[in-house]
Amino acid sequence: MSGDSVESGIPMTPDLESASDDVLIAGIAAGQAEALTRLFRRRQADVYRFALHMTGATALADDVTQDVFLIVMRDAARYEPGRSSVTAWLCGIARNCVRQRVSRDTRLESLSGPADDEATLPVIQPDPIGEMSRVERIAMLRRAVLALPVRYREVVVLCDLEELTYADAADALDCAIGTVRSRLHRARAMLAVRLAALQAGEARKDPNHADRAVDLPVTQKRCMA
Numbered sequence: 001m002s003g004d005s006v007e008s009g010i011p012m013t014p015d016l017e018s019a020s021d022d023v024l025i026a027g028i029a030a031g032q033a034e035a036l037t038r039l040f041r042r043r044q045a046d047v048y049r050f051a052l053h054m055t056g057a058t059a060l061a062d063d064v065t066q067d068v069f070l071i072v073m074r075d076a077a078r079y080e081p082g083r084s085s086v087t088a089w090l091c092g093i094a095r096n097c098v099r100q101r102v103s104r105d106t107r108l109e110s111l112s113g114p115a116d117d118e119a120t121l122p123v124i125q126p127d128p129i130g131e132m133s134r135v136e137r138i139a140m141l142r143r144a145v146l147a148l149p150v151r152y153r154e155v156v157v158l159c160d161l162e163e164l165t166y167a168d169a170a171d172a173l174d175c176a177i178g179t180v181r182s183r184l185h186r187a188r189a190m191l192a193v194r195l196a197a198l199q200a201g202e203a204r205k206d207p208n209h210a211d212r213a214v215d216l217p218v219t220q221k222r223c224m225a
Contacts, residue, residue, distance in 0.1 A: 021086035028076035039086075040069050046087055046162065047094050053157040054098050056146045067097040088168035091158060095172060144194040152187035159184050 016024065016038045024042075027035025047068050051061035071093050079089055145156055158169040159180070170177045 022079075022081045025072075025076050025079045025081075025086060028072060029079075036069070036073055039072070043087060043090055044069070047090050050091050050094050050157055050162055051098055053142070053145060053161055054095075054150075054153060055102070056142060060098075060101060064094055064097045064101060067101075068093045071097070084168050084171035085164075087162070088164055088172045091162065091164070092172040092174065095154065140195065140198050144191055144198055147194050148187060148190055152183055152190055155180055155184045156187045156191060160188075 016027065016032075016034055019027070019035075019038070021039065021043070024035045024039040028039065044065055048061050048065045051064035052058060055061060055064075068090060072090070079086070145153055145161075148156065154173060155169060158164045158172055159166070164172065166177045166180045170180045173180065
């Protein structure tokens with residue numbers, strides 16, 4: 001490998017295993033196939049989870065994941081180190097890919113979501129996701145998240161499920177940090193209402209259900225600016 005690659009901060013191939021995401025992106029922009037392979041292995045699960053939480057469709061999540069890394073291969077030079085994390089950048093690409101695929105496939109439910117009547121929603125302070133149980137209520141959580149209008153679903157997925165900071169979520173969504181904060185506050189209140197409705201429905205079918213504890217099946221890290 002030439003000295004130019006060393007001077008640019010792009011490590012030789014054997015060092016890519018421990019290279020940072022930013023360095024891998026630089027390597028991809030420089031044409032290193034191994035850098036793309038390393039980034040895919042490291043971050044494809046993050047992209048897949050985001051797409052799955054947004055669509056509820058495994059096949060679509062697989063397609064979106066492939067789309068994202070094809071775009072990365074083409075547009076790696078457009079990434080701006082220091083502006084946001086690579087994960088946030090990838091989620092931003094995935095967000096656009098999800099919207100494009102859904103708009104092309106009429107079999108899928110529109111991501112526009114129903115208009116929510118905010119006047120009818122109670123203001124709920126507790127974080128509903130932080131109170132979900134680990135295993136038996138995963139399906140309930142996914143249904144509740146998918147029922148949210150897209151602008152609220154996105155912030156829940158990014159901040160509460162993908163654990164991005166407010167700043168990274170704002171970059172992924174191309175909006176202000178204050179917008180992320182306000183949407184997330186609203187989204188958690190809406191999610192609590194939807195979860196309560198789902199639990200009430202389960203309780204009607206199974207009286208013993210009401211006594212079961214519910215909390216989130218992932219370790220949650222609070223968003224920070």
